[in-house]
Amino acid sequence: MAKDKTPVTPAIRLLKLAGIEFTPHLYQYEERGGTAVSARELGINEHHVIKTLVMEDEQHQPLIVLMHGDREVSTKELARRVGAKAIAPCNPEAALKHTGYLVGGTSPFATRKAMPVYMEASIAVLPTIYLNGGKRGFLISLAPGIVIDLLKPTLVEIGIKTT
Numbered sequence: 001m002a003k004d005k006t007p008v009t010p011a012i013r014l015l016k017l018a019g020i021e022f023t024p025h026l027y028q029y030e031e032r033g034g035t036a037v038s039a040r041e042l043g044i045n046e047h048h049v050i051k052t053l054v055m056e057d058e059q060h061q062p063l064i065v066l067m068h069g070d071r072e073v074s075t076k077e078l079a080r081r082v083g084a085k086a087i088a089p090c091n092p093e094a095a096l097k098h099t100g101y102l103v104g105g106t107s108p109f110a111t112r113k114a115m116p117v118y119m120e121a122s123i124a125v126l127p128t129i130y131l132n133g134g135k136r137g138f139l140i141s142l143a144p145g146i147v148i149d150l151l152k153p154t155l156v157e158i159g160i161k162t163t
Contacts, residue, residue, distance in 0.1 A: 009134030010100060010110035018150070022142040025130065029104065029137030035069025038139055042130070046070045049130045049139070050123060052106045054095040054115075057084035062098045064108050066119040066131075066147070071159035078118065078158045107134040108151055119153035 006012060006024040015022055027041035039046035049069035055078070056062045063082065067073050079087040089095075092103040100112035108117060108131065123129060124144050131147070133140040147153070 007133065007135045007138050009107065009138075011107035011132075011134035012140075014110040015140070020142065020146055020150070022140040022146075024133060025139045025141060027137050027139070031104075038130070039069060042139065044130060048126055048128065052108045052132055054090045054098055054106060055087050056090050056094070057082065058086045059084075060094075062090060062094070062113065062115050063087075064111070064115050064117045065158075066108060066117065066123060066153065067159060068120060068123065070162055071120065072162055074158045074160050078156065081118070081154075081156050081158065082116075101132075101134055102136060105132060105134060105136040105138070107132045108147070109134070117151045117153035118156050118158070119147070119151075120159045121155040121157050122159070124148060124155060 025042050027038055030037045035046050035049040035051055039049050046069040051067045051069055053065040054062055055065055065073055075087045095103055098113045099106050126144055128141050129144050130139045130141050
């Protein structure tokens with residue numbers, strides 16, 4: 001892919017400034033298609049596509065969860081893990097306010113507001129993961145160790161297999 005086709009987003013600026021190597025992947029975005037569409041379009045395993053989910057506790061304090069595309073988050077388990085009474089997904093307007101990214105194009109990198117990051121532990125053992133690059137229809141692939149080094153996530157086991 002030609003370098004000039006890579007969208008310039010806050011996430012991409014941060015990665016380039018930090019000298020991080022990644023591979024850009026553009027695909028045809030489908031509203032409400034989720035990780036199944038990006039995996040299908042790029043010919044990759046949905047388990048390797050990592051969702052960036054913006055959630056909040058009962059005090060409306062936001063946090064980011066990185067989860068396999070083929071798994072859901074146990075919000076009860078996450079709440080226990082973070083010491084909150086409840087955790088729920090942010091509405092799209094709140095997610096945009098916290099991150100600066102539209103839902104469906106949320107990158108965990110270069111968010112508008114610094115937030116704690118929780119990552120499903122099994123993501124760390126994958127050779128390559130695909131994360132949103134900050135725009136709908138745009139993923140980047142990189143080693144999970146890079147994500148761990150940059151974001152310093154808390155590794156958790158809160159994933160639920162989807163049927």
